[in-house]
Amino acid sequence: MDNNINGRTLAFNALLRVLEDEAYSNIAFDTMISRSEANPREVGLAAAIFYGVLERKLTLDYIISKFSKTPIKKIEPKALIILYMGIYQIIYMDRIPDSAAVNESVKLCKKQKLFSASGFINGVLRSVSRSGMPELPSKNKAQYLSIKYSFPKEIIALWQKSYGEEITEKLLESQSGRPPLCARVNTIKTNTDELIKLLTDKGISVEKSKLIENAVLIENSGSLTRLAEFKKGLFHIEDISSQLCCEVLAPKKGDRVLDVCAAPGGKSVTMAEMMQNDGMILACDLYPQRLKLIEENAKKASINIIRTKLADAQNQDYGQKFQRVLCDVPCSGFGIIRRKPELRYKSVTGLDTLPDLQYLILCNAARFVADGGTLVYSTCTLNPNENGKNAERFLKEHNDFKPYDIKLDNIIRGIDEPDNQLTLFPHTNGTDGFFISAFVRK
Template sequence: MEVTIKITIQELIADILTDIEEFNLSAKNALERAFRNVVEEDRERYRGLVHSYIFEILKWRKRIDFALNSVLKGTKIEKLNPFLANLLRIAVYDIRFKGTPPAIATDSVIRVVKKRFNIKTAKFANAILRSVEEFNEENALKKLKEKDRIEYLSVKFSHPRWYVEYAMELLGYEGAIRLMMSNNRPQRYYVRVNPLKTDIDSLRDYLEEHDVRVARTPLDDVLKVLEYQKPLTRLKWYKEGYFVIQDLASAYVAHVLSPENGERILDMAAAPGSKTFHVAHLMENTGEIIAIDYSRDRLEKMREKMALLGVKNVKLIHADGQIFKWKHEFDKIVLDAPCSSSGTYRQFPDVKWSFDEEKIAKVIQVQKAMLKNAYKNLRKGGEMTYSTCSIRIDEDEENVKYALNKVGFELVPYEFTWGERGFTEIGDKVFRAFTHLHDCNSFFIAKLRKS
């Protein structure tokens, strides 16, 4: 006998937000987990709505919490029961960002509080939301600006304080503001053609026939999506692997690597596989690509995607890129290193709140270990792309300098056809993209050679 337990949208959203927080899940994984046992009809019906709530609440979480903490007495939103805190965040988002009538937003949440807690907690939550309704955010932000300008910007644009300080030092005040504003805009989608199944002109015609308006980009195999009527993932050609959704800057990595047919390639942190499959496509399924990743689950998803895309020259191996050693040296290596993901806030707003300086310092040590191991796996004269989706110099230019001075690499003078150059004394030899300048993820690429 099948038992169906009905829950409200507010409960589902609060459960997902709580899972993200308590189990350190990505928003994408938490959504997948929540909808795994939902019948297909309801999945199609509600997933888009729930996805929108999750991503928007995570995007604006610091500003939402600012309103709640301004009216809470004797405690902070971070000290409340996580599920209760997330219910309050849902209501505040509805009231202050979606323009939902306060009575409706409050009532829908209070019903859940009564169901999951008790009358006393419901009265507490109701009082908080009444206070939020009357809260004058403009005046509160004005006072905060006079007291602490960095914290004011952090709240207003809902970014971590460290990020505000870092972006201002990197790009100046105006540049930092433009970057944060761009991070808060809706995600920009790009699609890359699968040349094993079609060509870019045919893909463009197909998309436009299905009400997807696109434009050319600096990359001849990538299109920029300007408008669409229904999600790209519902299109037949997506389901059959004629194209993939891949960020523009991410897709540049394989072009900079410039793989040739028949070469032996190593991808040291392969999942979810976009760059691996791009390299395979550029090599026309020739040669051999060894794709390793630390996550078995992500490798299994790559295996499914490989079959869909018709990729046949990739071997998947569960391994740690810091210590992996293959029986042969490689002609080329892709090292898209694990990083702070500080360049992907528009695409993945949940990562805003996943990193602090201590965690970033640990990630940098992993990056350096992977650079040293890449050198061991590369043949003499072999080339490597080192990339991150981070804005930080210590993950980017400083790591390249480490690779040059401590590991033994040399910089390849590659002629980047778009984007910006970087920082420090090697800045003119590396690539950077910024969300506010290039309408894609902020990104870093350097091309290195084993001398």
């Protein structure tokens, strides 16, 4: 790859990986950055265009339909990506002159040898520049919300049914723009104040979390994986919601802990730090390559109490009882859409079968909770069928467990729910969307 790559080309290459090859946005973009030596300004431009296009894809489709005689499905895929990028710059990036957005798009088109499409792209972008954002359809509320916030109607309908109109609109509003990165301070190697000083000395914006100890919010950092502090394991990236999940489980020094769906290992490492690297954590996953991620992250953090095990969480026999069991199950991921905007466009098929799979994993994990031990069930989604309904079903069918009340300082509860359940929303606590429920064996 060209080391002098500019931001628009970087964004184009990453978008091609996501929209054509279905790569995850964070992996595709980080890979593009690591392979280039683009300066921070170009990386910042690339990130703004890349994530902006993914966040606004349905809106951009609507705009194209108003200005192009050619149906979207008949536009050459690479030309369509360039069109997305150009329209996004014109409509949403005030600091970029429309003329620059048009001219750079045509240049990019020619660079990609899309000579026959350059005139078409030039014409559409100039029309958008003259007319601006077209009026949204106001007669159909579902279509209006879908186009305004670039969300599929199916997810909007699910949230409206689950949480009501007001919360749904706040949720939709919270999904635009890049959220701050959250990091967990490795208290085995450093402390929060020392880490903040090290990062601020490098010009990185860092502040303590108001919701939890030993957590910081990071902005304007560029690629964190390049930092010496990251490579030395002084911190790892983990949203506040996941850290709160570990706080609810509350592992203590000397405990035996089971993490049944552990990869890539962020929660396991956080819990080991909470335990002062004293005790035992059995971190499990279904795939060998994901176990390697856990081992690498533990090694970097200088954690030696994490053991890994290849396991199918639906029916695995873990061979012993544990004081703390974390059951963070595979889910639809609707709570992390603001970090992985491409998830909003994935097919919602399979939502009906996910809760049963999750429940099987929860029931199997419960078999290995010691008397008086704590069991935590969690997801990174906002869908009651995967969350509260599974938690309620578990208590009804397991009389040897009782609810364990979740008490966390500074946390705003966004909806009414049992005391042993907590749904976190981006618009209430600034976290990812997340669900936590807790139980204790009698």
